[in-house]
Amino acid sequence: MTTLHFSGFPRVGAFRELKFAQEKYWRKEISEQELLAVAKDLREKNWKHQAAANADFVAVGDFTFYDHILDLQVATGAIPARFGFDSQNLSLEQFFQLARGNKDQFAIEMTKWFDTNYHYLVPEFHADTEFKANAKHYVQQLQEAQALGLKAKPTVVGPLTFLWVGKEKGAVEFDRLSLLPKLLPVYVEILTALVEAGAEWIQIDEPALTVDLPKEWVEAYKDVYATLSKVSAKILLSTYFGSVAEHAALLKSLPVDGLHIDLVRAPEQLDAFADYDKVLSAGVIDGRNIWRANLNKVLETVEPLQAKLGDRLWISSSCSLLHTPFDLSVEEKLKANKPDLYSWLAFTLQKTQELRVLKAALNEGRDSVAEELAASQAAADSRANSSEIHRADVAKRLADLPANADQRKSPFADRIKAQQAWLNLPLLPTTNIGSFPQTTEIRQARSAFKKGELSAADYEAAMKKEIALVVEEQEKLDLDVLVHGEAERNDMVEYFGELLSGFAFTQYGWVQSYGSRCVKTTDYLR
Structure with missing residues (x-):
């Protein structure tokens, strides 16, 4: 049977509930406990939406009050020493000061997360940076999901990507990759804490593999995952935002239990992993845009995979759904004014249902979801033939432009x-x-x-x-x-x-x- 899992979910809520609660807290209009209650409610709703899509694993650890890379800085003890905070006993107020600054210190630098419009807080690494594990953030969310009777998969950004997206700071010149021997044991502690809390699978995100990494960084993956694989949980190594085909030989050799690849951004890379002999997670629903998928076309890709892999086939979105709006169904004005366009769209909740349909088609046959597949095909055909997209008048104006009009x-x-x-x-x-x-x-x-x-x-x-x-x-x-x-x-x-x-x-x-x-x-x- 094909397994459906989620890599991550939007944090802010359908109506930006987290945003408004955060800003009320910053203005001292609500208490910390009230903010925590809003956050817990949003997490539970997110997990229930995933469960409603018949997910085998819901994602935990992805929810954050500000940024998941800042959470990881806290979890590894890598918060900037200039603030003078103790990462083992960090208050929520101090957490926000790291992100927003205070009267004594400027905020941690912010930059774009790979090629998305999401901005993360850049880790500040020094030659003498010391790391210390604090798995509370991840363990707490795992336990919350378990208390709801849900099977959960913690998701943690991997050590090499964590170092890669950081910056070297301080007067002493050094290479941040040199910090890996000190960082790796801390990751082992975090993963071990998750195992002790009941995690069966742990997703470790390594999107850095999709960029042009120096050779020594690529080689480091061997030692990193040889070490992390000793933890008694199954590891799903997750890649996204591009192709990792050039690293296929390396990835096949790593002692992990599964690999996630982005088949939306890089569908051509599937050939490089055709002989993968472990769990292969196919990211087939776009986690970065708002367009509805043609599910029949997606099935043309995943049905042969299922025939070959059997139970080793997992399906998911290409990356975390963090990068998509929450729910199309509340867009009543759009539905009334642009019904065709509305039918072409899929936001986060609609994408969860697309994955539900794909799972059902794979495990129970296409006939079990014939109505949903027909609706998907109709939307794809409508979009392909729409006069709103294919404008003859615009095409004519372009054709009539004089030579060198763009010079x-x-x-x-x-x-x-x-x-x-x-x-x-x-x-x-x-x-x-x-x-x-x-x-x-x-x-x-x-x-x-x-x-x-x-x-x-x-x-x-x-x-x-x-x-x-x-x-x-x-x-x-x-x-x-x-x-x-x-x-x-x-x-x-x-x-x-x-x-x-x-x-x-x-x-x-x-x-x-x-x-x-x-x-x-x-x-x-x-």
């Missing part, structure tokens, strides 16, 4: 002279970066305008007033290049998308960018 009329050397003569700027001109903060007054005016409580003329006048204020302030500061502050825009993508055809917008399609910051999905019809 500049003069070389850069001429353009820069004209620009300098017209602008007459100093050698190092001063300016602001585009947008000014969205004030309470701006937000109130926009809300009133959208509700029909403020006329278009009055709204425009309010925005012009705000623009005049920021221009006046810049002139007082004698800046060279002024900006108008972008008072009139909401989200920068949504604002311009609303002025263009071919875009649609959700009400609740929020995806976490970092901490409590979320961005809303914009659907580009293509």
Whole structure:
């Protein structure tokens, strides 16, 4: 029988419940216990959604109050020493200070998680960094899921990816890979604690394998997994965001119990693992976009795999569903105004059901889910033939463009002279970066305008007033290049998308960018 598991889930909730609770806590409007209660409720809902999809394993350890890499810094004792905190007894308030800074220390640096729009907190490694295990975060979530009667699989970012996404700090020059011998025993302690808490399988994420790693980093995987495999739990080594085909020989040789590969980003890599003799987890539902899958096409890939692998075939999303909005079913306006587009979409909860259908088709036959497969095919056909996507008028305009329409009329050397003569700027001109903060007054005016409580003329006048204020302030500061502050825009993508055809917008399609910051999905019809 094919096994269905999940790699990770969105943390913020269907209506950004975590975001609002966090921000209330930061404003001291709710207590720590109230925030913890919101978080526990969200975790339970997430696990129940996974269970409702007939998952054999729900993901635990992926929920965080801010960032999963920050959780791992705490779990390994690798929080920046400059804060003076004890990772073994870290309070929630201190946890947030690591992420947001305090009066004495700036926040941990933030950057994008591989090529996603999610931002993680970058570990700060020093030549003398010492590690110390604290598995509480992972064990607690495992026990919570078990208390609900669920079979859970902890998910932990692996040691080499953890080191890879960090940075060397301090005056002493060193290679952070040199910290591996000190870090590895701490991972063993964390995994052992999970085994003692009842974990049968543990997922270890190594997305670093999809990037161009130096040879010595690749070679290190042998020793790392030779060590981790001694822990008495089954290890699923999870890769995503790209192909690991170039490392196929290495991955097949590692003493792990299973391997997850991303067959959405890199479907061609399946051939490299055709002879894999352990559990192979196929990431076949896209964890990074909002489009519905053509399940019949997916089955064309996984049915031959099942015939070959039997019980060794697992299925999942390509990566954690963290990168997708939560629930399409609440998008009532989109459904009413763009029914075709609505039928083409799948958010997190819909993707869980796509996986449920795939599991049923594999284990019970396609006839058992014939209705769902027919609906999936109809949506795929509708999208493929839609006149909203395939615009004959646009194709004609493109065809009618004159030759060299995409080329500049003069070389850069001429353009820069004209620009300098017209602008007459100093050698190092001063300016602001585009947008000014969205004030309470701006937000109130926009809300009133959208509700029909403020006329278009009055709204425009309010925005012009705000623009005049920021221009006046810049002139007082004698800046060279002024900006108008972008008072009139909401989200920068949504604002311009609303002025263009071919875009649609959700009400609740929020995806976490970092901490409590979320961005809303914009659907580009293509």
